[in-house]
Amino acid sequence: MDLRVLRYFCAVVHEGHFGRAAARLGIAQPPLTRQIQKLERDLDVLLLHRVHKRFEVTQAGQLLYERALRLLAGADQAQLDVRRASSGEMGRFTVGFVHSTAFTILPSVIGRFRQAYPDVQLEVREMHYNNLVPALEGGSVDVGLLRPHINSRVLQIVTLIREPFMALVPVGHRLANQKATSLRQLANEPFVLFSRTGSPLIHMHVMQMCLRAGFTPATIQLADQIHTVAGFVGAGMGVAIAPSTITSFNFPGLRCLHITDRVEPLPMAMAWRQGKATVLIRNFAKIARAAAAAWRPTVPPA
Amino acid sequence: MDLRVLRYFCAVVHEGHFGRAAARLGIAQPPLTRQIQKLERDLDVLLLHRVHKRFEVTQAGQLLYERALRLLAGADQAQLDVRRASSGEMGRFTVGFVHSTAFTILPSVIGRFRQAYPDVQLEVREMHYNNLVPALEGGSVDVGLLRPHINSRVLQIVTLIREPFMALVPVGHRLANQKATSLRQLANEPFVLFSRTGSPLIHMHVMQMCLRAGFTPATIQLADQIHTVAGFVGAGMGVAIAPSTITSFNFPGLRCLHITDRVEPLPMAMAWRQGKATVLIRNFAKIARAAAAAWRPTVPPA
DNA sequence: TTGTTTTAATACCCAATAGGTATCGATATG
DNA sequence: CATATCGATACCTATTGGGTATTAAAACAA
Numbered sequence: 001m002d003l004r005v006l007r008y009f010c011a012v013v014h015e016g017h018f019g020r021a022a023a024r025l026g027i028a029q030p031p032l033t034r035q036i037q038k039l040e041r042d043l044d045v046l047l048l049h050r051v052h053k054r055f056e057v058t059q060a061g062q063l064l065y066e067r068a069l070r071l072l073a074g075a076d077q078a079q080l081d082v083r084r085a086s087s088g089e090m091g092r093f094t095v096g097f098v099h100s101t102a103f104t105i106l107p108s109v110i111g112r113f114r115q116a117y118p119d120v121q122l123e124v125r126e127m128h129y130n131n132l133v134p135a136l137e138g139g140s141v142d143v144g145l146l147r148p149h150i151n152s153r154v155l156q157i158v159t160l161i162r163e164p165f166m167a168l169v170p171v172g173h174r175l176a177n178q179k180a181t182s183l184r185q186l187a188n189e190p191f192v193l194f195s196r197t198g199s200p201l202i203h204m205h206v207m208q209m210c211l212r213a214g215f216t217p218a219t220i221q222l223a224d225q226i227h228t229v230a231g232f233v234g235a236g237m238g239v240a241i242a243p244s245t246i247t248s249f250n251f252p253g254l255r256c257l258h259i260t261d262r263v264e265p266l267p268m269a270m271a272w273r274q275g276k277a278t279v280l281i282r283n284f285a286k287i288a289r290a291a292a293a294a295w296r297p298t299v300p301p302a
Numbered sequence: 303m304d305l306r307v308l309r310y311f312c313a314v315v316h317e318g319h320f321g322r323a324a325a326r327l328g329i330a331q332p333p334l335t336r337q338i339q340k341l342e343r344d345l346d347v348l349l350l351h352r353v354h355k356r357f358e359v360t361q362a363g364q365l366l367y368e369r370a371l372r373l374l375a376g377a378d379q380a381q382l383d384v385r386r387a388s389s390g391e392m393g394r395f396t397v398g399f400v401h402s403t404a405f406t407i408l409p410s411v412i413g414r415f416r417q418a419y420p421d422v423q424l425e426v427r428e429m430h431y432n433n434l435v436p437a438l439e440g441g442s443v444d445v446g447l448l449r450p451h452i453n454s455r456v457l458q459i460v461t462l463i464r465e466p467f468m469a470l471v472p473v474g475h476r477l478a479n480q481k482a483t484s485l486r487q488l489a490n491e492p493f494v495l496f497s498r499t500g501s502p503l504i505h506m507h508v509m510q511m512c513l514r515a516g517f518t519p520a521t522i523q524l525a526d527q528i529h530t531v532a533g534f535v536g537a538g539m540g541v542a543i544a545p546s547t548i549t550s551f552n553f554p555g556l557r558c559l560h561i562t563d564r565v566e567p568l569p570m571a572m573a574w575r576q577g578k579a580t581v582l583i584r585n586f587a588k589i590a591r592a593a594a595a596a597w598r599p600t601v602p603p604a
Numbered sequence: 605t606t607g608t609t610t611t612a613a614t615a616c617c618c619a620a621t622a623g624g625t626a627t628c629g630a631t632a633t634g
Numbered sequence: 635c636a637t638a639t640c641g642a643t644a645c646c647t648a649t650t651g652g653g654t655a656t657t658a659a660a661a662c663a664a
Contacts, residue, residue, distance in 0.1 A: 001381055002304045004651095018612055031652045033612055043381065045388040052660055053611035059394075059580060060387040067380035071373060078369035079303055079345065086347040086362040278361060306622095320641055333623045335641055354631055355640040 003075055005039050006068040008032055009047065013057055013065045084119065088279035092121035093142035095284070096132045100226060101145040101268055103245045105161055108291040109145070113284055120280060136271055143284055148269045149201040155271045158285065160292035162265035165205070166247065167257040168192075168233045168240040180258035183213035190238035191217035198224025202266060206241045209263040230254060244297045305377055307341050308370040310334055311349065315359055315367045386421065390581035394423035395444035397586070398434045402528060403447040403570055405547045407463055410593040411447070415586055422582060431502075438573055445586055450571040451503035457573045460587065462594035464567035467507070468549065469559040470494075470535045470542040482560035485515035492540035493519035500526025504568065508543045511565040532556060546599045 011021035012032070022029040040047050047061035057065065084090040097106050110124055127135065127144075135141040137154045148157050167186060169175050175185060194202040210217050220238045223229045226246055233240045234253035243266050247256050270288050272281050313323040314334070324331040342349050349363035359367065386392040399408050412426055429437065429446075437443040439456045450459045469488060471477050477487060496504040512519050522540045525531045528548055535542050536555035545568050549558050572590050574583050 001377060002306055004304055019610090027651085028653055029612075030614080030654085033614090035651080037613085043384055043388075045384055047384075050612080053613085053658085054660090055612080058388075059582065060384050063387045063392065064380060064384045067376070067383065071376050071380065074369070074373050074376065075303060078366060078373065081369065082345055082347055082349075082362050082366045085365045086345075086360070090365065091361045280361065321639090329622085330624055331641075332625085332643080335643090337622080339642085352641080355629090355642085356631090357641085 001039065001042060003072060005035055006064075007072060008035050009039060010065060010068050010072065012036060012048070013061065086279065088120070088283040089117060090119045091278075091280050092123070093278070093280050093284075094123040094125060094140070095143045095145065096125050096127045096135055096141040097145040098129050098132060098147065099126065100147065100243070100245060102126070103248050104163065104268060105288070105291050105295050106145055108295065109284075109288045112291050113287045116287060117283065133271075136273060139273065139276070142272060142276075142278075143281055144271045145288075146269060146271060147199075147201045148267060148271065149204065152271075154274060156274050156277070157269050157271045158289075159267045159269045160288055161268050161295050163243045163245060163268065164265045164297055165209070165241050165259055165263055166244050167259055168230060168242055168246065169255050169257060170233055170236045170239075171253045171255060172236070173239070173255070175257060176255045178257055180260050183210060183259060183261045183263075184215075186210075186217075186239055186241075187213070187215040189218065190220035192221045192223060192229050192232045192238045192240040193217055193219045194226075194229060194240075194242070195222040195224055198222075199226075202243065205264060205266055209241070209259075209261065213261060303341065303344060305374060307337055308366075309374060310337050311341060312367060312370050312374065314338060314350070315363065388581070390422070390585040391419060392421045393580075393582050394425070395580070395582050395586075396425040396427060396442070397445045397447065398427050398429045398437055398443040399447040400431050400434060400449060401428065402449065402545070402547060404428070405550050406465065406570060407590070407593050407597050408447055410597065411586075411590045414593050415589045418589060419585065438575060441575065441578070444574060444578075444580075445583055446573045447590075448571060448573060449501075449503045450569060450573065451506065454573075456576060458576050458579070459571050459573045460591075461569045461571045462590055463570050463597050465545045465547060465570060466567045466599050467511070467543050467561055467565055468546050469561055470532060470544055470548065471557050471559060472535055472538045472541075473555045473557060474538070475541070475557070477559065478557045480559055482562050485511060485561060485563045485565075486517075488512075488519075488541055488543075489515070489517040491520065492522035494523045494525060494531050494534040494540045494542040495519055495521045496528075496531060496542075496544070497524040497526055500524075501528075504545065507566060507568055511543070511561075511563065515563060 008021070008025060011025050012018060015021040015024065018033055018036075019029050022032040025032065036048065043064075045060050045064075046058055047064060048055040049058050081090055095110070106124075110122070113120075114122060125141065127141070129146055132141065132144050132146055133152070133155070136144045137152075145160075148159070167175075167181050167183075169181075175181050194206060196203045206217070221232050223232060226242055227249075229240050229242055230246055230249070230251045232238070234251045236253070241259070244256075270285060272285075277285075310323070310327060313327050314320060317323040317326065320334055320338075321331050324334040327334065338350065345366075347362050347366075348360055349366060350357040351360050383392055397412070408426075412424070415422075416424060427443065429443070431448060434443065434446045434448055435454070435457070438446045439454075446457075447462075450461070469477075469483050469485075471483075477483050496508060498505045508519070523534050525534060528544055529551075531542050531544055532548055532551070532553045534540065536553045538555070543561070546558075572587060574587075579587075
């Protein structure tokens with residue numbers, strides 16, 4: 001009982017006439033008759049009640065007709081979906097992201113991807129950097145959006161955007177009414193610094209830019225999260241240097257100043273396992289690049 | 303993309319090994335390899351990512367695997383159900399019945415049939431006799447339970463039960479305290495009679511038995527339905543002769559007496575179109591006969 | 605009533621496809 | 635380093651699908 005014979009049977013029932021059914025199927029009438037006869041022998045069931053050179057469909061035949069229509073439709077749909085899966089229009093995969101990417105390009109990338117590929121099941125999962133990298137390497141996450149600070153032989157890493165830094169000072173600070181500052185002007189200030197363990201990449205960038213400006217930040221407080229840093233500065237504990245994302249939030253007691261020195265911006269990237277770039281991942285990467293190209297750092301509030 | 307090749311593909315994915323899959327399918331490994339390759343060419347989709355002499359299932363392949371499992375299961379189920387339909391274990395048909403059969407064997411027949419063939423969709427439809435016969439002849443009803451009073455060349459009619467008649471007299475009537483009466487004792491009584499158009503068979507039986515007893519019933523009132531007849535008698539309008547079914551109801555003001563004369567009982571039958579006795583109908587008829595054999599006329603209340 | 609048409613089935617035959625065996629080549633394994 | 639493993643290829647046979655010609659009996663039209 002194969003799909004080809006079921007298709008023949010459906011044509012016969014639908015037409016009510018072997019000759020017309022054969023014509024519709026593109027075969028001659030005698031082989032069609034034989035195929036239906038063989039189907040009945042194989043099933044050991046009479047599907048057509050012959051009344052001389054005409055027939056009526058039996059109840060078993062009617063049941064088979066209904067089932068066969070469903071099977072054939074299912075097969076056609078499967079064929080279509082397999083092709084769509086092959087071209088990345090269907091399927092499922094997991095994107096892991098770190099906290100800070102949620103405020104830059106993640107929303108745009110996910111939004112564009114879901115719109116472009118509505119039939120792809122995309123699971124978006126927030127993860128700490130220390131968990132994301134092993135998950136990527138182990139295959140439980142397919143793509144990561146993260147701030148890269150290691151070189152990995154296992155992962156393919158593609159930088160998407162570079163985010164500038166800004167100086168954060170509390171309201172009332174002597175620099176608070178300026179739009180910009182040099183790093184030198186922050187040299188003798190108490191510093192709220194991103195910790196080396198909590199945000200290693202930001203820590204490294206801030207330390208390097210200060211050293212290049214000729215001073216070591218006088219660290220009065222360490223913090224992991226950008227919100228924590230901003231909160232301390234807003235409370236008057238000191239100044240900080242943070243990615244411009246911070247300006248997305250209107251923290252009370254905070255002023256954000258451009259840095260006039262030429263400082264290296266902070267990269268954000270996507271990553272996947274080398275040699276495991278499926279069509280879905282390649283499509284995602286393409287959309288992520290387009291979203292990144294359209295991204296602009298946030299303009300600080302007036 | 304036929305079921306045979308889908309079965310091959312599922313075996314390959316399930317086993318993760320062409321050789322073991324071939325063994326499980328009962329064919330050699332090379333034709334299996336060629337069949338899968340042909341499937342991929344036909345679909346123009348890579349289903350298996352070959353890594354030297356091993357493979358990984360692609361996402362498209364995984365999707366096809368899931369769909370194929372469903373299609374194969376659907377086909378197996380269809381095969382099973384077609385065979386069950388062929389033997390009358392599945393299918394659907396319509397039983398039409400006239401009002402009076404509902405109080406004799408209809409409940410038992412329907413109950414027994416539904417129990418014996420739970421997967422048959424049985425539609426039970428009450429119909430007036432004048433509509434039931436054309437419906438049987440036209441094919442919109444498959445089996446009828448009715449009181450037969452015509453010979454039909456189109457219908458096959460099989461008597462199931464024969465129901466005795468009883469005399470109905472109002473409470474207070476001179477015969478009310480007897481358990482039985484002869485027809486002769488009713489000769490000069492006013493009669494509530496089943497009408498010739500509303501219940502032709504009962505009308506004919508009652509007229510015949512009275513004529514054989516030597517009198518014509520003095521009809522004071524005609525009625526179509528057995529309930530109407532019983533109501534009139536209970537109201538004191540006269541006496542009546544009715545099928546013993548009437549004793550199933552405790553009508554106020556009514557006494558039911560056996561008839562001591564030898565009178566021809568009232569037949570009830572099933573009918574279907576000649577030459578259209580499907581397996582379902584034959585199964586139904588068998589069960590109807592068994593239910594009829596177990597049926598006993600209602601015992602009048604003490 | 606008669607001649608013609610219609611229709612699924614059968615007989616005979618050819619073409620296409622499924623499946624078998626032997627073997628290969630490159631990697632994995634012991 | 636020798637051997638085993640594994641899917642793929644080459645060559646071949648067996649089986650099945652499909653074609654044409656024809657049949658027989660009912661339906662249809664004149």
